[in-house]
Amino acid sequence: PAMQDVTATMRHFKVSGARFDFCQHIFRITGTHAVKDYINGLTVESCEMTGLRAIVRSDDCRLIKPKFVNNTAIASFKSEYSFGAIVVPHAIDVLDANNSWNYIVNPNHTATGRLDGISYIHRYTSVDGLTVIGSSPKDLIYGFILTTGATNNVKILDSNFSGFGDIENGTSLLRCDMKPTNIKIMGNTITSKTSRPKNWIRG
16 A cells, blocks of 8 residues: 655555566666655565666665565676666665575676676665665675765675675675664675675775
């Protein structure tokens, strides 16, 4: 059901059980109307993605309680032409659960450059509430989450990061320009085929 909120506009748009082959974005949010700051309940679940550049991308919107659950992406979010999987300025209460985020699936693959790895999965100016649980991002080059503004209430739990920072020093789970608050990182598995230095949080 739609949220009982007169300030909400794009309410509970849901994509489930779909397959996306070699398209740029599932959602590309543009325009000038102020209601872009009230996009509630956007959900992408149980989808297969191949050759995707981003799931959601916008230069000027705010997502409220978006959910990304049980998705599998391959050959997607390639660092050479993608900023990340979810790229929006502002977000509140994001859920990233049980997703498999990949460019190259082969477990023996070692990323050697931006042609065969992923820059980031989450990119925001500000985020207040982001829970990651049970997801598996692979071959991250620079980090998992990047923020340039206020960063609050972030949890990264029970997730598997393979090929983490194989080619870049200082790859971080959370990379932020401002000091974050209320951060919980626990129960994750991080593996790399190289011995480069890495960070939980870098700012």
